[in-house]
Amino acid sequence: MIQLEARAYLVKQGDPASSAFLVESGCLEVLLEQPDGEQLIAVLGPGEIVGEMALVDSSPRSASVRARVASTLMPITPGQIDNRLANADPVLRLLLETVLTRFRATLDQVGGRSAHVRARPDTSAIKCAALAQLAMAREFAQAIDGEEIAVHYQPIVDLADGRIVELEALARWHHLTHGPIPPSMFVPVAEANDLSAALAARVLRIVMRDLPLLTAAAEKSGGPVRVAINISGQDLGKPGFIEELGALAGPMTSSVTLELTETALVRSPAAASSLAAARALGFRVAVDDFGAGYASYGYVQTLPVDGLKIDRSFVEGMSESFTSRSIIASMVQLSTALNLETVGEGIETDGDLAALRASGCTLGQGYLFSRPVPFIDTLAFFADWPSSKLFASFSHAQADHEIESAPCFLTA
Numbered sequence: 001m002i003q004l005e006a007r008a009y010l011v012k013q014g015d016p017a018s019s020a021f022l023v024e025s026g027c028l029e030v031l032l033e034q035p036d037g038e039q040l041i042a043v044l045g046p047g048e049i050v051g052e053m054a055l056v057d058s059s060p061r062s063a064s065v066r067a068r069v070a071s072t073l074m075p076i077t078p079g080q081i082d083n084r085l086a087n088a089d090p091v092l093r094l095l096l097e098t099v100l101t102r103f104r105a106t107l108d109q110v111g112g113r114s115a116h117v118r119a120r121p122d123t124s125a126i127k128c129a130a131l132a133q134l135a136m137a138r139e140f141a142q143a144i145d146g147e148e149i150a151v152h153y154q155p156i157v158d159l160a161d162g163r164i165v166e167l168e169a170l171a172r173w174h175h176l177t178h179g180p181i182p183p184s185m186f187v188p189v190a191e192a193n194d195l196s197a198a199l200a201a202r203v204l205r206i207v208m209r210d211l212p213l214l215t216a217a218a219e220k221s222g223g224p225v226r227v228a229i230n231i232s233g234q235d236l237g238k239p240g241f242i243e244e245l246g247a248l249a250g251p252m253t254s255s256v257t258l259e260l261t262e263t264a265l266v267r268s269p270a271a272a273s274s275l276a277a278a279r280a281l282g283f284r285v286a287v288d289d290f291g292a293g294y295a296s297y298g299y300v301q302t303l304p305v306d307g308l309k310i311d312r313s314f315v316e317g318m319s320e321s322f323t324s325r326s327i328i329a330s331m332v333q334l335s336t337a338l339n340l341e342t343v344g345e346g347i348e349t350d351g352d353l354a355a356l357r358a359s360g361c362t363l364g365q366g367y368l369f370s371r372p373v374p375f376i377d378t379l380a381f382f383a384d385w386p387s388s389k390l391f392a393s394f395s396h397a398q399a400d401h402e403i404e405s406a407p408c409f410l411t412a
C-alpha cells in the first residue's frame with residue numbers, strides 16, 4: 001500500500017513505469033508537464049485506476065500524478081494481471097488478449113511505442129480452449145431437451161434406521177459421440193452460457209416424470225420420499241425462475257428440495273427473498289456444501305432454509321480426524337438449534353458413518369450406501385428393501401463401529 005501526503009507526487013512524467021495503482025482513498029490529479037507549465041488532464045478518486053499503461057507496455061510515464069489530498073493507493077503489477085488472465089474463463093481471456101493486442105498495435109501506429117511492448121503469451125492454446133468451450137456450450141444447448149440428458153439418483157438415508165428419506169437428482173450428459181461428460185465440466189459451461197436455469201427446469205421435469213413411481217415404491221417400503229435438485233446461484237434472483245419451477249412441480253413442491261451451495265447464497269444479494277419465495281410455493285430449501293464456502297454461522301441463521309448439507313471434505317476421514325469431528329459437531333449443534341435437518345455428504349467408510357452418527361447428524365449420503373444410479377436401479381432399492389446392499393452396508397457399519405463424539409466448540 002502507498003500513502004501520499006497532500007501535494008506529494010506518485011509518479012513524474014518520464015519516470016520508468018512498472019505498475020498501475022488503484023486509488024483506495026483520497027483524490028489524485030493527472031498532470032501533463034508542458035513548456036508553459038502543468039496542464040490538469042484528469043482528477044481521480046476511490047475505486048479508479050491510474051497509470052494503467054504500465055500494464056500494457058513499459059514506456060516511461062506519459063504524465064505526472066499528484067495527490068490533491070492525503071491519499072492511499074494499491075499497486076497492481078503486470079504479473080498480477082497475467083495470473084488473473086491465466087485463471088480466467090478461456091473465452092473472456094481470448095477477448096482480453098485480443099483487445100490488448102489491438103490496443104498495442106494502435107499505439108505502435110500512432111506513437112511509435114513498439115520498442116517498449118511487453119512480450120505476451122502465445123494465444124494458440126487460449127484460442128483452442130475458447131473454441132472448445134463455445135462448442136460445448138452450443139452442443140449442450142442443443143442436447144438439453146433431448147435424450148442425451150438424464151438424471152441419476154443418489155439416496156440420502158436416515159442414520160437411525162437406514163431408511164431412504166430423500167434422493168438427490170444429479171444431471172448426467174451422455175454425449176452421442178464423446179460419451180459421458182461429467183457435471184464438473186458441463187455445469188460450469190451451462191452457468192457461463194446462461195443455460196443453468198434451463199438445466200434445472202429439465203432436471204425437475206424428469207423428476208416430476210419419475211416421482212409418482214418413486215413415491216409408490218417408497219410407500220411400500222415404509223414411508224414417503226422426497227427428491228432434491230441442484231440450483232445454480234446465478235439463477236436464484238432471475239425474475240420468474242422460482243415461479244417456473246413452482247409451475248413444473250405443481251402440487252408436488254413439498255416433495256422437492258432445492259439445493260443451493262453456501263458460496264452461491266453468499267454471493268447472491270437476492271438470496272433471502274428468493275429462498276422465501278421458494279418456500280412460499282412449498283419447496284424445501286437446503287444449503288449445499290456447507291462449510292466449504294465463507295458463510296458465517298450468523299449469516300446462515302438469517303436464511304429461510306430447512307436443511308444443511310455438510311460438505312464432504314469434513315466427512316471424508318472424520319473417524320481419524322479429531323478436528324473434522326469437532327467442526328461437524330459444531331455444525332450439527334447449529335443445525336439443531338435452528339431446527340434444520342442435517343445431511344452429512346460423502347460417507348465412504350464404515351468408520352466415517354459411525355463417527356457421523358456419533359456427532360448427532362441425522363441424515364447421510366455417500367458411496368458407502370450407493371453411487372448415483374439410474375431411475376430403474378433406484379426403484380430396485382425400494383423393492384429390495386430391507387435386504388438391499390444399501391441396508392446391508394448400513395447395518396454392518398452400525399454393528400461394527402462405535403466412535404465417541406467430539407466435544408462441540410460452538411457456544412453461540
Ligand code: C2E
Binds near residue numbers: 172199203
Ligand atoms: P453436489 O451437489 O455436491 O453433488 C454431490 C456430488 O458428490 C455428486 O457428484 C456425487 O456423485 C458425489 N458424491 C456423492 N457421494 C460421494 C462420496 O461418498 N464420495 C465422493 N468422492 N463423491 C460423492 P456429481 O454427480 O459428479 O456432481 C457434481 C456436482 O455437479 C454436484 O455436486 C452439483 O454441484 C453439480 N450438479 C450435478 N447436477 C446438477 C444440476 O442438475 N444442476 C446444477 N446446477 N448442478 C448440478
Ligand code: CA
Binds near residue numbers: 168259288
Ligand atoms: Ca447437491
Ligand code: CA
Binds near residue numbers: 289311345
Ligand atoms: Ca454437495
